[in-house]
Amino acid sequence: QKEVEQDPGPLSVPEGAIVSLNCTYSNSAFQYFMWYRQYSRKGPELLMYTYSSGNKEDGRFTAQVDKSSKYISLFIRDSQPSDSATYLCAMSAGGATNKLIFGTGTLLAVQP
Amino acid sequence: DAGITQSPRHKVTETGTPVTLRCHQTENHRYMYWYRQDPGHGLRLIHYSYGVKDTDKGEVSDGYSVSRSKTEDFLLTLESATSSQTSVYFCAAFSANYGYTFGSGTRLTVV
Numbered sequence: 001q002k003e004v005e006q007d008p009g010p011l012s013v014p015e016g017a018i019v020s021l022n023c024t025y026s027n028s029a030f031q032y033f034m035w036y037r038q039y040s041r042k043g044p045e046l047l048m049y050t051y052s053s054g055n056k057e058d059g060r061f062t063a064q065v066d067k068s069s070k071y072i073s074l075f076i077r078d079s080q081p082s083d084s085a086t087y088l089c090a091m092s093a094g095g096a097t098n099k100l101i102f103g104t105g106t107l108l109a110v111q112p
Numbered sequence: 113d114a115g116i117t118q119s120p121r122h123k124v125t126e127t128g129t130p131v132t133l134r135c136h137q138t139e140n141h142r143y144m145y146w147y148r149q150d151p152g153h154g155l156r157l158i159h160y161s162y163g164v165k166d167t168d169k170g171e172v173s174d175g176y177s178v179s180r181s182k183t184e185d186f187l188l189t190l191e192s193a194t195s196s197q198t199s200v201y202f203c204a205a206f207s208a209n210y211g212y213t214f215g216s217g218t219r220l221t222v223v
Contacts, residue, residue: 008152034211043202043214044155088154090212097162098143098206099170104154
């Protein structure tokens with residue numbers, strides 16, 4: 001079993017829709033949770049960075065972490081065609097090495 | 113890219129040849145990482161470094177070695193390239209203020 005599981009999609013939604021992206025994980029030591037956006041042939045770009053459980057909002061993006069269920073989510077409101085990309089969840093236990101473990105990524109297409 | 117530069121951006125090499133990829137950072141990050149990205153696998157950690165001359169293996173380290181002789185440079189070497197190492201390679205660095213930031217990647221093809 002992978003430490004981090006993510007539905008690869010693809011996910012196709014109409015412009016303006018609310019998008020929900022999710023990951024589950026098995027390692028209870030994870031305490032730093034991130035979402036990255038990656039456009040084709042580009043490097044991952046940090047979207048949201050959350051410590052421990054709770055919600056964090058930044059513009060149209062909301063990240064939720066439920067450590068009791070080992071489940072994290074990213075919500076995108078009023079989705080735009082420019083949001084079309086691969087979204088990667090990632091998490092770390094911190095500590096001496098700060099290793100970052102990724103999900104496989106979800107490909108999102110927002111149709112105009 | 114928050115001061116992270118990867119070189120080369122593209123490389124084609126023959127099976128059995130050694131290849132070295134370079135990651136250079138200008139932000140004095142202590143922690144640096146090499147990942148490979150393949151369809152269906154996401155980003156997988158190859159090796160990482162938590163200081164000069166302090167390195168360790170990630171989940172897919174076979175066939176790879178790394179060196180970090182100074183803070184700003186983290187080198188990834190494919191000792192004898194194989195077709196299974198055709199991939200996109202990303203370098204990343206971690207800071208407490210900004211989290212993890214990535215370079216633009218190196219697209220390596222082994223023929």
